[in-house]
Amino acid sequence: MSQITAKKAVILLSGGLDSATTLAIAQNEGFECHAMTFRYGQRHRVEIHSACRVATALRVKEHRIIDMDLASFGGSALTDAGLDVPKERPDLTDGIPITYVPARNTVFLSYALAWAEVLGAFDIFIGVNAMDYSGYPDCRPEYIEAFEKMANLATAAAVEGKGKYKIHTPIIRMTKAQIIQTGTRLGLDYSLTHSCYDPDPQGRACGRCDSCRLRLKGFAQAGLEDPVEYVK
Numbered sequence: 001m002s003q004i005t006a007k008k009a010v011i012l013l014s015g016g017l018d019s020a021t022t023l024a025i026a027q028n029e030g031f032e033c034h035a036m037t038f039r040y041g042q043r044h045r046v047e048i049h050s051a052c053r054v055a056t057a058l059r060v061k062e063h064r065i066i067d068m069d070l071a072s073f074g075g076s077a078l079t080d081a082g083l084d085v086p087k088e089r090p091d092l093t094d095g096i097p098i099t100y101v102p103a104r105n106t107v108f109l110s111y112a113l114a115w116a117e118v119l120g121a122f123d124i125f126i127g128v129n130a131m132d133y134s135g136y137p138d139c140r141p142e143y144i145e146a147f148e149k150m151a152n153l154a155t156a157a158a159v160e161g162k163g164k165y166k167i168h169t170p171i172i173r174m175t176k177a178q179i180i181q182t183g184t185r186l187g188l189d190y191s192l193t194h195s196c197y198d199p200d201p202q203g204r205a206c207g208r209c210d211s212c213r214l215r216l217k218g219f220a221q222a223g224l225e226d227p228v229e230y231v232k
Contacts, residue, residue: 006032008121009168010112011060013037015050017215018127018171020193021183023058025170026125028186034119035063036112040104041071041079046203050194057192066111076101078197085198087208096135097210099197105138106147113151113165122163124151131175144169176218184224191227205230 009031011023026033037051048065055063071079077086077098086097105128112124128139137143144167151165152158158165171179183190195215196205205212207230219226 006030007123008032008034008061008116008119009123009125010116010119010121011035011125012108012112012127013051013055013063014127015047015052015054015193016127016195016211017176017183017190017193017218018129018179019051020054020058020127020188020190021179021186022125022127022168022170023054023060024183024186024188026123026168027058031123031125033058033060034115034121035060036108036115037063037065038108038111039065039067040101040107041069043078043081043085043197044199046196046199047194049203050192053192057189064115068107070101070104070107073102085206085209087198087206088213089210093135096137099210100136103138105136105143109147109151109167113155116165117155117157120157120162122157122165123168124165125168125170128169128172129174129176129179130172139172141169141172144172175221176214177221180218180222180224184222189227194228200231203229207231 009026011026011033013019013023013035035055039048074080077083078101083098116124130140148167157163195211197209197211198206205228
């Protein structure tokens with residue numbers, strides 16, 4: 001009997017809760033996972049270390065860390081140390097926050113698409129979420145649909161009929177609690193992940209930025225305790 005080869009997929013892995021869950025889902029669906037993480041000039045490297053831990057724990061086929069310098073453009077509190085990360089915003093749905101990194105998901109997906117074409121993969125997974133999120137425009141379903149259409153117009157593999165690219169967004173319509181419950185069912189260890197925008201020098205989460213608050217709310221609603229360490 002010939003051995004069945006798993007379909008290859010590129011997974012964007014930031015080291016956060018959402019991307020780690022997305023990776024676990026892709027593996028559960030039977031994909032051979034190739035993870036891609038970016039050192040893009042973000043204000044801390046804790047999430048990159050988390051991505052490495054998650055990739056190792058989930059035994060991905062390959063994990064690439066890509067260097068780029070989005071910080072040279074600035075425009076975001078995540079890439080410009082001169083801008084303060086907002087803390088304890090009263091309304092997380094009030095406009096696009098300064099933690100938005102201009103065109104970040106478009107850049108990341110473009111790199112993922114390039115690697116997928118070289119690998120002969122036609123599946124790309126990204127952990128965007130349009131429910132419990134901070135209002136980023138590149139996390140919306142209509143954005144993902146537009147990028148997928150572009151991917152199938154812009155690549156030799158698609159134009160030559162070798163396959164059709166699919167951008168998978170398995171958690172896009174889940175609440176944070178549902179995401180956590182899904183990952184927990186799949187055996188994901190959330191202590192390996194990191195979500196905080198502004199950790200202290202020891203890497204402990206601040207508990208007050210948008211990302212920490214959404215994460216803490218999700219664990220509370222899921223009836224579970226967040227295993228990562230927070231600043232007291």
